[in-house]
Amino acid sequence: MKKIVSIVGGLIVVVVVAVVLFVFVFAGDAIKVAVEEMGPKLTKSEVKLDKVDLSLASGAAALSGLKVGNPATFTTPHAFKLDNISVKIDTGSIGSDVIVIKEILINAPDVIAEFKKFSFNPLDTKKSIQESLKTSNFIAIQKNVDAFVKQSGGGGGKSSGGSSSSDSEKGDEPKLIIEKFRMTGVKVRAVSHDGLKMDTSLPPFSISLDNIGKKEKGLPPAEIAAVLIPKVQAAITDAMMGDLTKVAGDLFKNMGGAVKDAAAGAAKAVEGVTKSIGGAAGGAGDAVGDATKGATEGLKKLFGK
Known part of the structure; x- marks a missing residue:
């Protein structure tokens, strides 16, 4: 400066x-x-x-x-x-x-x-x-x-x-x-x-x-x-x-804050996606379980057991 x-x-x-x-x-x-x-x-x-x-x-x-x-x-x-x-x-x-x-x-x-x-x-x-x-x-x-x-x-x-x-x-x-x-x-x-x-x-x-x-x-x-x-x-x-140093410092801090906010936002997004995937997986698991149970009952009836 x-x-x-x-x-x-x-x-x-x-x-x-x-x-x-x-x-x-x-x-x-x-x-x-x-x-x-x-x-x-x-x-x-x-x-x-x-x-x-x-x-x-x-x-x-x-x-x-x-x-x-x-x-x-x-x-x-x-x-x-x-x-x-x-x-x-x-x-x-x-x-x-x-x-x-x-x-x-x-x-x-x-x-x-x-x-x-x-x-x-x-x-x-x-x-x-x-x-x-x-x-x-x-x-x-x-x-x-x-x-x-x-x-x-x-x-x-x-x-x-x-x-x-x-x-x-x-x-x-x-x-x-x-x-x-x-x-x-x-x-x-x-x-x-x-x-x-x-x-x-x-x-x-x-x-x-x-x-x-x-x-x-x-x-x-x-x-x-x-x-x-x-x-x-x-x-x-x-x-x-000090004026330009202060300006640059403030911009740098703001940039750092923006990066933190972006990182936090990304983390929340990942968490949301994970939950969605988990929910979907859970739903899929229940569906598979129901289908398996239904198939078993059907086989029992088929063979008379």
Whole structure:
């Protein structure tokens, strides 16, 4: 459970930080186009952004309907959907070495964790959930993102001066500070199609983080994500730890109860059949006895005895 919420949190953070950067690099419909073109390359799934409202003068942006779908072979509607994201940037910092993001607010993220097979062992819940996680949509997306990053990172050859091109590009990156990061009413639905089958919603929760990169006087986007992701992971883990284990445990108990009921029902059925057979056998025995008695009497009469 800890690992899956970590991956969920990490993917949400990476997507949101990337979109925030897109918002203030591109403008208007170009943001939507950039997100929808780049997203599928990263995730190997459908990525849609319905609407962007941007005010460069006030440094405010509102994004609605950001959806990351599932890779092929998964059947739920999406991996996660962020219907309402609002961003505020300190306009005085735009164009400077350090861009100050005053707040990122994400309202009611809709997350679906889909398992192809959920195997649950009550004697080792952690291991069984980790094994089940390997069949999930989030692991599939994570692998796609990792593969894209690895491929894009390539060799990153050396320049004539001995420094790598990636190092020089990193030096040109803007630095960021995120003063306020909020995720409210996070909703997670867990779906399993095989093994321990389930389709259940976990209790909603919220996350609140402040001053990311402020102590360092700004961090490059990749480092912002590296700092923010573990914090979001920890917050999600604290909020959700045990929820999925409890759900799986309850389902397992219910399954056990159903098995017991089925066994009891089968035993009663067998008992009923046995009694019926016994009754039938008894009736047959009486019939045979009567027939034998009748035959004996008939023989006696026949031979006059």
